[in-house]
Amino acid sequence: MRLFSSTLLFPLVALARLVAAKSSSGDSVLVLLDPSLEKENFSIFFNGLEQRGYALTFRAPKDAEPAIAEYDVPSFSHVILFTPESKSYAQDVTPQSLVGLLSQNTNLLIAMSPKQTLLTSLAAEFSLILPPPGTPLISHHPARAEPPTVIPVAVPQSPLVRPGTPPVWFSGVPHALNTNPNLVPILRAPSESFAADSNDDSGASMLVDATEKGGEGLWAGSQMDLVTGFQTSHNTRVVFAGGVELFSDEFTKKELPNGKPSGNAQFARDVVNWVFQESLALRIDHTTHHRVNETVPGEFYTTNDQIVYTAHISAYNPRTSSWEPFSGLTDLQLEFTMLDPHVRIALPPVAGSPGIYEVQFRAPDRHGVFKFVVDWRRRGYTYLQSSTTVPVVPPRHNEYPRFLSAAWPYYAGAMSTSAGFILFAALWLAGDVKGERKVKKGTKTE
Amino acid sequence: MFVIFSWLLLAASVQAAKLTLQSPRFTISSSNATTLRTETFTTTQKPEPLTLSSSDTFKLTFQITEEGEGGKGVQPHQTFLRFYDGVSGEEGIQPIRVTPGGKAKFELNMARPPASIPPTTTDPLKVTLILGSFVHEPVKYELFDLYIPASQPPPQHADEVFFHTRPVIEHTFHPEQKLPPTMISAVFACLVLSPWVVLLGLWAKVSPSVPHLFSPSVVPFTTLLGAFELLLFWYWVELNLGQVLLYGSLLAVPTVFAGKQALAKTGEWRQGRS
Numbered sequence: 007m008r009l010f011s012s013t014l015l016f017p018l019v020a021l022a023r024l025v026a027a028k029s030s031s032g033d034s035v036l037v038l039l040d041p042s043l044e045k046e047n048f049s050i051f052f053n054g055l056e057q058r059g060y061a062l063t064f065r066a067p068k069d070a071e072p073a074i075a076e077y078d079v080p081s082f083s084h085v086i087l088f089t090p091e092s093k094s095y096a097q098d099v100t101p102q103s104l105v106g107l108l109s110q111n112t113n114l115l116i117a118m119s120p121k122q123t124l125l126t127s128l129a130a131e132f133s134l135i136l137p138p139p140g141t142p143l144i145s146h147h148p149a150r151a152e153p154p155t156v157i158p159v160a161v162p163q164s165p166l167v168r169p170g171t172p173p174v175w176f177s178g179v180p181h182a183l184n185t186n187p188n189l190v191p192i193l194r195a196p197s198e199s200f201a202a203d204s205n206d207d208s209g210a211s212m213l214v215d216a217t218e219k220g221g222e223g224l225w226a227g228s229q230m231d232l233v234t235g236f237q238t239s240h241n242t243r244v245v246f247a248g249g250v251e252l253f254s255d256e257f258t259k260k261e262l263p264n265g266k267p268s269g270n271a272q273f274a275r276d277v278v279n280w281v282f283q284e285s286l287a288l289r290i291d292h293t294t295h296h297r298v299n300e301t302v303p304g305e306f307y308t309t310n311d312q313i314v315y316t317a318h319i320s321a322y323n324p325r326t327s328s329w330e331p332f333s334g335l336t337d338l339q340l341e342f343t344m345l346d347p348h349v350r351i352a353l354p355p356v357a358g359s360p361g362i363y364e365v366q367f368r369a370p371d372r373h374g375v376f377k378f379v380v381d382w383r384r385r386g387y388t389y390l391q392s393s394t395t396v397p398v399v400p401p402r403h404n405e406y407p408r409f410l411s412a413a414w415p416y417y418a419g420a421m422s423t424s425a426g427f428i429l430f431a432a433l434w435l436a437g438d439v440k441g442e443r444k445v446k447k448g449t450k451t452e
Numbered sequence: 453m454f455v456i457f458s459w460l461l462l463a464a465s466v467q468a469a470k471l472t473l474q475s476p477r478f479t480i481s482s483s484n485a486t487t488l489r490t491e492t493f494t495t496t497q498k499p500e501p502l503t504l505s506s507s508d509t510f511k512l513t514f515q516i517t518e519e520g521e522g523g524k525g526v527q528p529h530q531t532f533l534r535f536y537d538g539v540s541g542e543e544g545i546q547p548i549r550v551t552p553g554g555k556a557k558f559e560l561n562m563a564r565p566p567a568s569i570p571p572t573t574t575d576p577l578k579v580t581l582i583l584g585s586f587v588h589e590p591v592k593y594e595l596f597d598l599y600i601p602a603s604q605p606p607p608q609h610a611d612e613v614f615f616h617t618r619p620v621i622e623h624t625f626h627p628e629q630k631l632p633p634t635m636i637s638a639v640f641a642c643l644v645l646s647p648w649v650v651l652l653g654l655w656a657k658v659s660p661s662v663p664h665l666f667s668p669s670v671v672p673f674t675t676l677l678g679a680f681e682l683l684l685f686w687y688w689v690e691l692n693l694g695q696v697l698l699y700g701s702l703l704a705v706p707t708v709f710a711g712k713q714a715l716a717k718t719g720e721w722r723q724g725r726s
Contacts, residue, residue: 149590227543349622381614411634433660435670
């Protein structure tokens with residue numbers, strides 16, 4: 007029976023794997039598309055999304071329907087803004103409403119352009135520093151037939167993108183990052199590229215003037231980024247791409263200068279996988295704590311107790327669209343905190359039990375209200391945060407060490423007193439009264 | 453149609469002249485204008501690594517021309533000097549002003565370094581010259597390695613510590629309470645028990661008579677007293693107050709009767725069985 011069902015299920019499952027690489031937070035996607043952009047020019051990208059199980063709804067920025075949120079409840083799980091040139095939107099799309107979406111479990115993919123729109127001010131809120139308007143990215147290197155604004159960019163190593171992705175074609179605007187660690191650089195600009203609005207060689211002096219003028223200087227070099235992600239503290243993700251042509255059919259089909267096919271399709275798929283919470287999505291299923299020889303969590307602990315803390319962690323597997331136990335975190339740490347961490351130790355995975363991380367430690371000898379805190383943050387991965395409050399009380403009167411060797415004289419004295427009392431009572435009751443009788447007889451004869 | 457257009461562009465770029473660097477030369481001079489090192493180098497062979505101290509001035513001059521005999525000077529669109537630290541990944545880009553005749557001059561005063569110098573450590577900076585133009589083929593030259601004094605490290609965001617493994621904290625517990633040596637405790641316990649030795653010794657000498665020790669009216673009472681003492685011992689080892697009061701009250705009832713009986717009997721004996 008099992009063999010029959012597995013032979014029947016296997017091709018179905020294999021087919022399903024190709025189709026249902028779904029997101030962990032929902033499948034409905036709203037795409038705001040500029041009227042100047044044709045949907046057919048992005049057919050490879052959008053068809054790929056639909057094939058993977060997402061339900062796409064298209065809309066122009068100025069349309070009022072469908073709104074991104076109704077009565078403060080988001081209507082879609084993800085929003086794609088391919089509106090690089092739009093200066094005005096319908097009422098429901100404002101920088102505040104987009105940020106509000108991020109606090110309510112909705113992810114965003116935003117494409118920008120050299121024009122200054124509300125997306126420029128939105129990007130600044132996410133610590134991205136854009137060049138002055140009208141200065142797209144230019145690179146004369148490598149020598150190629152395309153204009154200098156269309157640039158092949160090598161894809162750097164990162165947990166987000168598949169290793170070995172070929173260079174991608176890019177056209178758009180770069181941005182500089184500040185030190186915010188929530189930023190996840192995905193595609194860095196080539197070191198020879200810079201942002202400028204010149205069309206011929208006479209613009210050379212303007213470049214030098216821009217640098218010497220001070221202020222932010224010239225946007226140049228590989229410290230700039232072209233596609234950057236941002237993971238918020240609610241674990242929702244935003245990706246700012248410097249240009250929308252990265253996702254277009256034209257760039258996907260274009261060949262690199264060395265004749266090989268470009269990596270745009272694979273790169274776009276990896277970026278969407280990350281933004282829509284398919285890849286690098288983790289969560290803490292639940293945590294438990296108990297004393298060493300017990301299984302039920304204690305209502306309180308005593309100082310110097312041996313406590314065992316366990317965390318169950320899963321990662322989302324987009325192929326099976328399910329959360330599976332994940333034991334791959336090697337640097338998880340547990341803090342036992344009362345205002346400041348009193349104990350911080352590694353929380354290692356348990357060999358043989360997938361997804362379970364356990365550690366045993368001794369409660370500090372200060373009493374008070376403590377918290378078990380797990381706070382694991384790494385670029386690109388979901389932030390794992392958990393906090394469990396537990397009281398730690400001093401020992402009760404009968405929980406101190408007893409039968410100490412220093413007390414032997416006292417034990418001996420107390421036991422002597424008891425023994426002496428019984429002996430006295432027994433001997434007094436048992437005693438002889440011969441002497442008294444003799445005296446009495448003597449007085450009577452008198 | 454687009455394919456033909458791109459082929460034409462490619463053909464055009466192939467025809468475009470290449471750029472070359474003529475007579476690149478650097479000078480390092482100290483703060484009192486004495487020349488420490490000056491060299492005219494070539495792009496084919498890197499000179500020895502340069503070292504600048506915090507008060508030196510560095511000057512670089514060269515000319516950009518088209519390749520070939522009698523190539524005229526060119527002002528390309530992009531003449532950038534790239535400082536790159538291979539170990540830390542820090543990079544700085546400095547555009548160089550080029551005259552329309554192709555002559556370029558760059559001056560770096562370490563006393564007031566420009567913002568384009570990246571944060572440095574003791575590792576060298578690789579200096580590359582990047583030339584780009586709309587009408588010429590682009591070219592990059594690796595010029596030399598440069599050692600400059602280490603700078604302050606780049607500023608870090610306050611939250612950056614959370615993104616790395618944090619140091620392990622072990623709580624320092626109070627040291628275990630130290631007990632005095634057991635030998636001393638044993639000696640004093642024996643001291644406490646020494647009066648028993650004296651008592652038993654004197655009794656052996658006196659041999660008091662205890663005829664009624666095992667009399668059936670006295671034995672119940674003495675055994676119940678013994679039971680009370682055993683209850684006290686049990687309380688010391690294990691019991692709680694509630695339990696010991698319960699058992700004690702249970703034991704007290706027969707003890708009262710046994711005691712009354714024993715006292716009555718003793719009274720009779722004292723009166724000579726009257």
